[in-house]
Amino acid sequence: MPWQNLSRFGRGKKEKFELENLAKIIPAGTDVRTIIEQKRIASTGPVQPYLIVLMPGATITRMFAVADNKTIKIESSSFVKGLDVLFKMYHVFDVNYPKGWTRFFEFLEWGFYKLNQNKLTNTMKDLLMRVESQGTV
Secondary structure, three states, rough: OOOOHHHHHHOOOOOOOHHHHEEEEEOOOOOOOHHHHHHHHHHHOOOOOOEEEEEEOOOOOEEEEEEOOEEEEEEOOOOHHHHHHHHHHHHHHOOOOOOOHHHHHHHHHHHOOOOOOOHHHHHHHHHHHHHHHOOOO
8 A cells, every 4th residue: 555654754843734834725705815814914924825725515616826915716626736836836936835845745846747856755755656556646
């Protein structure tokens, strides 16, 4: 099973994977501008690019990428597409990945985008090899 070693992935790190650092999930009908302003006011430093995902239930109805208080509508209801847009924004704007998500995005860099292959840890290489051997990549 390719996921059996995930418990080692990121072990000993002080930062936690917090979805709020990556995406803000809100009910459909919520004012997006208000959410963006609240996040900016609550931040003690610069706000890195993130996603706003509108979900009335278990289905994504709209998604926006937010950077520098500007919104970009993502023409897809796929969270994977949202992550793709977000990943590219980090590189275009040359900003750090969200707190706690560095290893995840470094895994995407090498495993899916074939960038910065020197950053991948042995555990991440092992995980990627297992995923590729299952034919899912």
